[in-house]
Amino acid sequence: MxxxxxxxxxxxxxxxxxxxxxxxxxxxxxxxxxxxxxxxxxxxxxxxxxxxxxxxxxxxxQSKFQPSTKRRRVKKWPELKTALIQWVRAIEDKVTLTGDLLKLKEEFSFERIPSY
CATH class of the missing domain: 1.10.10 (Arc Repressor Mutant, subunit A)
Incomplete structure (x- = not known):
């Protein structure tokens, strides 16, 4: 072996x-x-x-390197992520969130963020 x-x-x-x-x-x-x-x-x-x-x-x-990090990942779509987090926090008590609803909101938000 x-x-x-x-x-x-x-x-x-x-x-x-x-x-x-x-x-x-x-x-x-x-x-x-x-x-x-x-x-x-x-x-x-x-x-x-x-x-x-x-x-x-x-x-x-680089000085900002953290040895405890297992994998280095580049952040993708940071503005979209921020917008979705804010939206979820605003409606989580009013609506039952599902994966489909989150996907719809993600697509809707993506089209409206000018940098994308």
């Missing part, structure tokens, strides 16, 4: 990126792989090091 895959958490990726930036000259992927193994007592492939250092993970370098 193959060993169970253990993901590299975002905090470990951020530390790896910071270590890479702090060294001059920058270490190569093999050296970073060895450093990671010593630091976290687990192996990491050089291809994973390359991916972690790519621009895909630039968000890990």
């Amino acid at each position: 193959p060993p169970k895959r253990i993901p590299i958490i975002a905090e470990q990726k951020a530390v790896l990126r910071a270590h890479h930036r702090s060294q001059y000259p920058p270490p190569d992927y093999k050296e970073l792989s060895n450093w990671f193994q010593q630091q976290y007592n687990r192996p990491i492939a050089r291809s994973s090091v390359s991916e972690i250092l790519s621009s895909r993970y630039d968000y890990l370098d």
Whole structure:
């Protein structure tokens, strides 16, 4: 039975990126792989090091990054969400809310928000 895959958490990726930036000259992927193994007592492939250092993970370098976040999601339709929340709060005591009613209101509101 193959060993169970253990993901590299975002905090470990951020530390790896910071270590890479702090060294001059920058270490190569093999050296970073060895450093990671010593630091976290687990192996990491050089291809994973390359991916972690790519621009895909630039968000890990930002000060607003929260290591406890499991998945980074981009907010979609924030104005629509705000409008629906306000509408639900205004009518929740007067009307029984159903999924169909909420979908209708969402479609109606979407058409009336100018930024969409």
